[in-house]
Amino acid sequence: DVKVTQSSRYLVKRTGEKVFLECVQDMDHENMFWYRQDPGLGLRLIYFSYDVKMKEKGDIPEGYSVSREKKERFSLILESASTNQTSMYLCASSFGTASGNTIYFGEGSWLTVV
């Protein structure tokens, strides 16, 4: 089974803190994604990476950065957390470049910024 693991399930951080969300996948997938899930807004793409050290902005990249130093690991970084970044963050991975390859999600990281 494909496994996408988000190591931190629940975090509470203070405004202005630097926050790291880590994600690891075990299927040798080229592509990895970070989505943010908010009620009434669905899932919105923050960043994605199609190879090691390669990244592209998604629809809502402001306030976030990412790092992919190894193929299996994709980190989301909040440089200076703000209360409007309180949300559920979902990491995902997929194989290849074609439309239609299944995207597999982790179980999510609930972040509260106070």
Place this chain on the structure above:
Amino acid sequence: QQQVKQSPQSLIVQKGGISIINCAYENTAFDYFPWYQQFPGKGPALLIAIRPDVSEKKEGRFTISFNKSAKQFSLHIMDSQPGDSATYFCAASTGGYNKLIFGAGTRLAVHP
């Protein structure tokens, strides 16, 4: 700007009934339309998907109906069960590493 519009936001169905969730899109370049199912505390998981060259796809109690001319697609859950209670997301993508654009989600509750 929301490229995939999903309705309703929430849905209550009696056990054994039919659940219907609708989505509409604008970008005619979309070529893959999956539905994801998410249980509380879990990440979304692929439920069923369709390409625009077919009008219907059925897997067990789940059916996608696709209307290319209207740019709409819908999920039908036949004989709905309490275990189907979850949030459902429609999505669409067009090439380019399969970046998915998601609808806002529908919270389905199936009452016994």
